[in-house]
Amino acid sequence: MKISTLTLKNFRNIQFEKIYFKDGVNVLSGKNAQGKTNILESIAFCSYLKSFRSCREEQLVKYGSDSACICLEYESGGVPCKIEIKIFRDRSKELKKNGLSVSKNRELIGEFLSIVFTPDHLNIIKEGPNKRRSFMDMALCSLDVKYTDSLLRYQKVLMQKNALLKKLNMLSDGFSGEELLDIYDRKLAQEGAYISVARARYLESLEPFARDIFGRMSKGEGKLKLLYINQFSKTVESIEQMEKAIFSRLVSKRSSDISFQLTQSGVQKDDFLVLNSGKSLKYFGSQGQIRSAVLSLILAQSEVIYKKCGEYPVVILDDILSELDRTRRAFILDGLHNAQCILSTCETQKVKNRGNILKVKDGRIV
Ligand SMILES: Nc1ncnc2c1ncn2[C@@H]1O[C@H](COP(=O)(O)OP(=O)(O)OP(=O)(O)O)[C@@H](O)[C@H]1O
Ligand SMILES: [Mg+2]
Structure with a gap:
C-alpha cells in the first residue's frame, strides 16, 4: 500500500x-x-x-x-x-x-x-491485560471477518449471561436458570474457542518477526518472546479441543458465577506476556526497551499482514x-x-x- x-x-x-x-x-x-x-x-x-x-x-x-x-x-x-x-x-x-x-x-x-503506533500503545506492555486483548482484537479484526463476528457474538452472549446472573437472585423459587445458563455457556465455549485459537495462532505468527525486529533494533540485546495465557489449556491444539476445555471450565465455575453474579472465566480474561530473555518487560523493562518491544510488535504486524495479504x-x-x-x-x-x-x-x-x-x-x- x-x-x-x-x-x-x-x-x-x-x-x-x-x-x-x-x-x-x-x-x-x-x-x-x-x-x-x-x-x-x-x-x-x-x-x-x-x-x-x-x-x-x-x-x-x-x-x-x-x-x-x-x-x-x-x-x-x-x-x-x-x-x-x-x-x-x-x-x-x-x-x-x-x-x-x-x-x-x-x-x-x-x-x-495500515498499522499504527501511538504513545498510548506503550500501555500494551505497561498496563493491564485489557490493553493486550485489544491489541490482539484490533489486529485480528482487520485480518479476519469471522473473528470480528465471533467477538461480537461472544460479547453479546456474555452480556446476556451476566444480566441473567444478576437477575437470578431476584427471581422467584423454582427458576434456577440452569437450562438457559447451559445454552449461554455452550455458545460462549463455541465462540470463545474460535477467538482463543485465533489469538494463539496470531501471537505464534507474530513472535518470530517481533523477535527479529527487536534484536536488530537493539543490536542483539536480549531475546523477545510472546506467551499467550488463557485459563483453559496450556497447549492450543484445535478449536474443538479448546471448545471442550472452555465449556468444562464454564460448567465447573457455574455455581461461583451464580454467587458472584458474574461470569468468572472466559476469553475476556485472556492475556499475553512479553518477555525479554525470559524476564517480563512489564516489570523489568527500561523505557527504551519497552518502547522498542512495542514497536517490534507493531512492525511485526506489518510482516504478518504481508504474509496474509501479499x-x-x-x-x-x-x-x-x-x-x-x-x-x-x-x-x-x-x-x-x-x-x-x-x-x-x-x-x-x-x-x-x-x-x-x-x-x-x-x-x-x-
Ligand atoms: N475538532 C477540532 N477543531 C479544531 N481544532 C482542533 C480540533 N480537535 C483538535 N484541535 C486542535 O488540534 C491541535 C492538536 O493537534 P495535534 O494533536 O495533531 O498536535 P501535534 O502536532 O500532534 O502536537 P504534539 O507534538 O503535541 O503531539 C490542538 O491545537 C487542538 O486544539
Ligand atoms: Mg501529536
Missing part, C-alpha cells in the same frame, strides 16, 4: 490541505499542537473507520464546521484506489470507495491497510522518536524499506535530511 495524496477539509484543526506523500519514510515535523497527530489520525481512520484517540466522531469535525472530509488516494497492488469519508456532526458518516457509495462500515474496513500496510508512527537512542532511531528512519512509513516528531533536529520532510504549522503543510 502506498499513499500518494491525502486531502483534508475541516478535519480537526486542518481547514483545507492536500498532502503529497513519497515512497519510504515521510516525516511530519513541527512544534506541539500543530496538527501532526491529526493528520495521522485521518489516515488511520480510513483503515479502521474509527479514531485511534478514544473520541466521538463529531470531535473530528473542525470547530464551527458541520462536516469534515478525508480523501485518501493510494495504490494497492499497483492499482490506484481512492477512499472518501465525510463525517457529520449530526448524522452518520458517508463512505465511498473508488467513487462508489459504501453503505456498511465492514465493507470498507481493512480495504486500506502487501505491506502503511506504517503510521506517532511521536515515535522520543526516548529512543541513536541506533534505534536510525533503525526506524533507515530500516523500514519494505513499507511506506509516515511518522510524526517535534524533534526536528533528529530527522534532518531523513526521508520526505513535511513541516506542519497551525494545521497547514508549510
Whole structure:
C-alpha cells in the first residue's frame, strides 16, 4: 500500500490541505499542537473507520464546521484506489470507495491497510491485560471477518449471561436458570474457542518477526518472546479441543458465577506476556526497551499482514522518536524499506535530511 495524496477539509484543526506523500519514510515535523497527530489520525481512520484517540466522531469535525472530509488516494497492488469519508456532526458518516457509495462500515474496513503506533500503545506492555486483548482484537479484526463476528457474538452472549446472573437472585423459587445458563455457556465455549485459537495462532505468527525486529533494533540485546495465557489449556491444539476445555471450565465455575453474579472465566480474561530473555518487560523493562518491544510488535504486524495479504500496510508512527537512542532511531528512519512509513516528531533536529520532510504549522503543510 502506498499513499500518494491525502486531502483534508475541516478535519480537526486542518481547514483545507492536500498532502503529497513519497515512497519510504515521510516525516511530519513541527512544534506541539500543530496538527501532526491529526493528520495521522485521518489516515488511520480510513483503515479502521474509527479514531485511534478514544473520541466521538463529531470531535473530528473542525470547530464551527458541520462536516469534515478525508480523501485518501493510494495504490494497492499497483492499482490506484481512492477512499472518501465525510463525517457529520449530526448524522452518520458517508463512505465511498473508488467513487462508489459504501453503505456498511465492514465493507470498507481493512480495504486500506495500515498499522499504527501511538504513545498510548506503550500501555500494551505497561498496563493491564485489557490493553493486550485489544491489541490482539484490533489486529485480528482487520485480518479476519469471522473473528470480528465471533467477538461480537461472544460479547453479546456474555452480556446476556451476566444480566441473567444478576437477575437470578431476584427471581422467584423454582427458576434456577440452569437450562438457559447451559445454552449461554455452550455458545460462549463455541465462540470463545474460535477467538482463543485465533489469538494463539496470531501471537505464534507474530513472535518470530517481533523477535527479529527487536534484536536488530537493539543490536542483539536480549531475546523477545510472546506467551499467550488463557485459563483453559496450556497447549492450543484445535478449536474443538479448546471448545471442550472452555465449556468444562464454564460448567465447573457455574455455581461461583451464580454467587458472584458474574461470569468468572472466559476469553475476556485472556492475556499475553512479553518477555525479554525470559524476564517480563512489564516489570523489568527500561523505557527504551519497552518502547522498542512495542514497536517490534507493531512492525511485526506489518510482516504478518504481508504474509496474509501479499502487501505491506502503511506504517503510521506517532511521536515515535522520543526516548529512543541513536541506533534505534536510525533503525526506524533507515530500516523500514519494505513499507511506506509516515511518522510524526517535534524533534526536528533528529530527522534532518531523513526521508520526505513535511513541516506542519497551525494545521497547514508549510
Ligand atoms: N475538532 C477540532 N477543531 C479544531 N481544532 C482542533 C480540533 N480537535 C483538535 N484541535 C486542535 O488540534 C491541535 C492538536 O493537534 P495535534 O494533536 O495533531 O498536535 P501535534 O502536532 O500532534 O502536537 P504534539 O507534538 O503535541 O503531539 C490542538 O491545537 C487542538 O486544539
Ligand atoms: Mg501529536
